[in-house]
Amino acid sequence: MLDTVRRFFEGVLENFVIFLMVILTAVVVVAVIYRLIGSSLAWYDEVAAILLAWITYYGSALAVLRRRHIGFDSVLLSIRMPLRMWAVALAEAITAGFFVLLAWAGYTVMTILGGMSLVSITWVPVSFTQSVIPIGATLFVICQVLSLPEYWRKTARGVSLEHAEIEEEVETEMKKAGNA
Template sequence: MLNSLRKFFEVVLEYFVIFLMVILTAIVVVAVIYRLLGSSLAWYDEVAAIMLAWITYYGSALAALRRRHIGFDSVLLSIPMPARMWAVMLAEAITAGFFILLAWAGYTVMTILGGMSLTSLTWVPISFTQSVIPIGAVLFVICQALSLPDYWRKTAGGVSLEHAEIEEEVETEMKKAGNA
């Protein structure tokens, strides 16, 4: 059940982030063409900045699900057991606490800005654009929780996520080199 829920979140987030990247790319290309033709889109800068923020927040949740954020596996794995697992619990609690606080603050900001709209596209409410903060923060906590059991097992077993990723990339490159 947990693995299927994790896979569901991974697929949905992956496709949504790809969708946002395609939209941002299209906006940038259209804006460049307009500038080359001698006019410019008034809304481009504002919308592109918002799109980049959305990609960052939702991509961050996807990275949390895959445990691909910058970490210090070597330091963590050098801590003897059971203190290592206490360190994992502390780090997870601090991270979750931060994102829960971010979700609350983002929601508060969203409600304060409720009646405002974008400067260039007055029909777009700022609360819609800022919704990424609480939604992204909650998604990060959910993704962190979904990836925790596997991370817990690997950390308890002394398996480094960083080294496994590096070894996987080296193996892939070696296979490519062998086929060339």
């Protein structure tokens, strides 16, 4: 069941990030066309910056779900067992704690900015644009929890997620050497 939920989150996040990237690309292309014809869109800079922030937050949740974010597998895997697993638990707890704090701070910022609107598009509330902070941070923690069991198993076995292609190549060469 956990794998089904993980795949659901992966599909939704992947499609949403792609959607945001398409929208950002369209906004940039339209803005360039307007500038080429001698006009300028007043809202372009503000909207593009917001879309880029949204792509970053939702993309980071997708990256952690796939365990493709920045990590230090080589250092982690060089630690002897069982200390390695304690290091994994500590790192996961610190990361989750940071994002829980970020979600709380983001929610606090949203409530403070509640009555404000964007400068160039006055009908869009700032709280809507800033909602990415608590939502993205919460999604990050959820995705971290969903991907933790597989990450835990692979780290315990000494498998690098950062260098999966190298791991496969080494395994193939080891099999060849064993058969020779």
